[in-house]
């Protein structure tokens with residue numbers, strides 16, 4: 001069995017995941033008096049102090065100064081910790097990483113729209129962070145190969161320099177890289193100084209690459225390379241940006257935090273429900289692996305990833321098979337070993353201690369005191385002596401109705417996501433409309449006509465644009481109301497018969513038109529532009 005050396009990395013920098021986001025809502029930055037005047041239903045109505053001296057928006061659209069992330073000191077930037085990646089590299093970065101403002105679109109959004117028209121902040125932020133992580137680049141000073149068997153733009157996912165990372169007895173490093181084939185990112189685990197004795201060592205990788213399971217990180221391929229100036233083994237996996245290992249998520253000691261004015265230690269205790277969810281997902285993964293005639297061979301908190309809310313995936317599959325190809329071992333023996341490692345993992349998680357198995361009795365007592373008898377029975381079953389009847393299927397008999405709870409949760413999660421997706425359904429429709437506006441309005445010239453966009457049907461479109469976007473209140477201040485814009489655009493897209501009054505800019509004339517008529521004007525003007533294009 002592979003003896004994975006696990007160093008206590010409590011003092012080590014965290015991995016590629018970004019630091020927790022500090023929500024700097026701008027309401028926090030304004031005083032109570034200003035808040036009283038703030039209209040929460042008007043998405044862009046800012047307190048007086050953010051408007052220009054004449055009561056109109058200032059040039060920066062009346063945004064509070066702190067809402068612009070680029071104006072802030074890096075330490076204050078939302079969700080941005082410049083040191084998060086820098087600490088991986090021994091030499092200082094020579095570029096400035098511009099942070100995303102995750103709240104760019106929704107900071108001033110009215111409460112009433114919160115879950116109606118837009119995906120929820122949490123999910124959007126999470127997805128944007130993942131996308132930002134994928135686009136991180138490494139400094140050239142690291143001297144990484146430019147190209148590696150169809151992969152480029154390598155970025156280490158572990159600190160470089162300092163103590164070298166080990167995978168069993170081998171030095172190892174994990175990189176994110178982009179595939180030249182399809183532009184997707186993958187994760188490459190490199191094992192240094194590996195000498196391939198026989199090509200058949202890769203036969204297990206072929207078997208692993210055929211296995212697709214929601215709780216196993218898919219294996220794509222493996223190859224040897226001299227691109228790192230040695231003979232390295234590289235195994236390629238699906239990328240799950242911003243994933244944390246179980247160790248990072250639950251075992252690594254957390255820094256104490258201020259609570260009620262006092263610095264307090266943070267508990268790492270995992271809720272029983274979460275442990276059961278993990279147990280079921282890992283058992284499910286092991287069953288799929290065993291059914292495929294393989295063995296996981298490495299069930300360890302540093303090699304299992306949490307890739308979303310309580311979503312677990314076993315990683316680093318196949319590497320041990322290649323590394324120990326010359327040692328012939330019966331697969332059923334290795335599968336029994338998987339169950340023992342799985343049992344040990346439950347103890348480590350419940351005791352928040354990688355070394356829990358060093359004091360068996362203490363670990364059993366701890367688990368018994370803090371968790372249910374059922375969980376203790378499952379853990380004890382897994383570490384019990386191997387036998388012909390001990391298999392992963394038997395574990396499912398023990399789990400019983402908890403499987404149904406997990407199924408309920410999974411279905412609820414799908415429903416939630418479908419709900420989120422629904423909120424984005426109409427976005428493309430409105431963007432298409434806005435694009436048409438953009439093509440038509442203020443077009444300097446069309447068919448040698450310099451006043452094309454101001455005359456004929458286009459004049460109605462111009463007035464309609466004023467009606468949607470350029471209304472002012474009785475004090476002459478811009479009415480910046482997202483609800484009005486969305487309502488108008490939706491009615492326009494539907495072409496309703498509702499009539500609206502469009503007023504010329506000099507207020508000397510007005511036109512009463514239906515949305516249906518405005519829609520016809522836009523369609524014909526856009527056709528005219530696109531046919532000549």
Ligand SMILES: Nc1ncnc2c1ncn2[C@@H]1O[C@H](COP(=O)(O)OP(=O)(O)OP(=O)(O)O)[C@@H](O)[C@H]1O
Pocket residue numbers: 005006007009015016157158165166167174187217237238239240241242243244245247302303305315316
């Ligand atoms: N498939 C993957 N997708 C995304 N991130 C991954 C993937 N595999 C590994 N990682 C990330 O790479 C980092 C390094 O992985 P590794 O398996 O070396 O874990 P580790 O915690 O550094 O363990 P060790 O101490 O044994 O080196 C981890 O933070 C992990 O989150």
